[in-house]
Amino acid sequence: MTQPPERHAENWDLRHEDFNDPEFLYDVYAVMRERSPFAHTDTPFLSATPGGAWVAVRYDECYRILQDWENFSSNPTPEASEQLAGDLVITLDPPRQQKLRKVLNPYFSPARMKALRSDIKAETDSLIDDFIETGTADLAQVAWRQPGIVFFTYLLGMPVDDVPLCIELTDTALNGTTESDRMAAWGGLYQHVHNAVTSRIDQPPRDDMIDVLLSAEIDGEPLPLGDVVGNAMLLVQAGLETTASAMSFAFHYLATQPAERDRLAGDPELLPRAVEEFIRFAGSIHGIPRTVRHEVELSGQTFCPGESVQVNYASANRDPARFPDADRCVLDRRENRHLGFGAGVHRCLGSNLARLEFQVALEQVLSRMPDLALAPGTDPVFHGNSVTRGFRSIPVVFTPGAR
Secondary structure, three states: OOOOHHHHHHOOOOOOHHHHOOOHHHHHHHHHHHHOOEEEEOOOOOOOOOOOEEEEOOHHHHHHHHHOOOOEEOOOOHHHHOOOOOOOOOOOOOOHHHHHHHHHHHHHOHHHHHHOHHHHHHHHHHHHHOOOOOOEEEOHHHHHHHHHHHHHHHHOOOOHHHHHHHHHHHHHHHHOOOHHHHHHHHHHHHHHHHHHHHOOOOOOOOOOHHHHHHHOEEOOEEOOHHHHHHHHHHHHHHHHHHHHHHHHHHHHHHHHOHHHHHHHHHOHHHHHHHHHHHHHHHOOOOOEEEEEOOOEEEOOEEEOOOOEEEEOHHHHOOOOOOOOOOOOOOOOOOOOOOOOOOOHHHOOOOHHHHHHHHHHHHHHHHHHOOOOEEOOOOOOEEEOOOOOOEEEEOEEEOOOOOO
């Protein structure tokens, strides 16, 4: 029996089975936001702190924490640091973080990502070709495979045959049922990426992300091998699961909202705003950890050095104080400064790539399956009590087309 939102709000635990309902979690967030800008949880994910963690749930407080790296550090607590490998761009603070990010930024520039459009379109079409003649499909497969194929093939330069295993390992590492499953998958992924990196050390450059990391220097020193592997894994995690999760929500929404589907299919110029709204509304990220560096007061709450604070992007993006009609997906929303890509010095490095993958996927699905609808007599499968929430099965029907 599902516990009431008020009960969950007292000690939020994202892995609770009640959150396999797509919208129920947001009922809990509404209670948390109404009570206070900050909640507390004894069971934080992505931050193994014995004393639990604070949870920022309103937009303004989340934004201010993300901007204030001097008081709210990305460096993990000692307990959490044991789970990480090396200096990662997401866990460093300036000035070292800025130096590493300066190395990576050009690789994710708008111009470079634009050059990938034709490859992303071809990979998306290839996935659609597998089922377009049948008139039936599981669109979750497109959502969860396309970003992985693009990332492993074109950004990491890994063999195409390795891609399915890497996608599976990444998914299990983040969303596996048990801690042992997740840790085993992390180990398998680390070994796979480690082997890919070491095999490239003495090879001619290929102008991909592995080469960028291998040739990177910070203060005149090359990155240690462990940092190269760790950052490659981080980029996989950040660039694959979050995009896939939001994309799965978009496909489900269009399959169940025919008027919205037709509107978007008939007005391609609406796609960029629709992508931003899907990212805001889908809520892929439910907690990025920060560690309190100095005693600091924010909105009446005093934080002590060493405490952990989870910045809940998903809750912030449904805050009615920031977004009118926050619990409705508004495809043409104009004022949409969502936190789907974070804010401040750690704003998502791959946001240009994520937007491009998302937009191309919507373009191709809507152009080739304009009448797609949820298959009668079927139930979508939603996985919600995990780090990355999303639809794992979206059975649809449509008028068959040509490959």
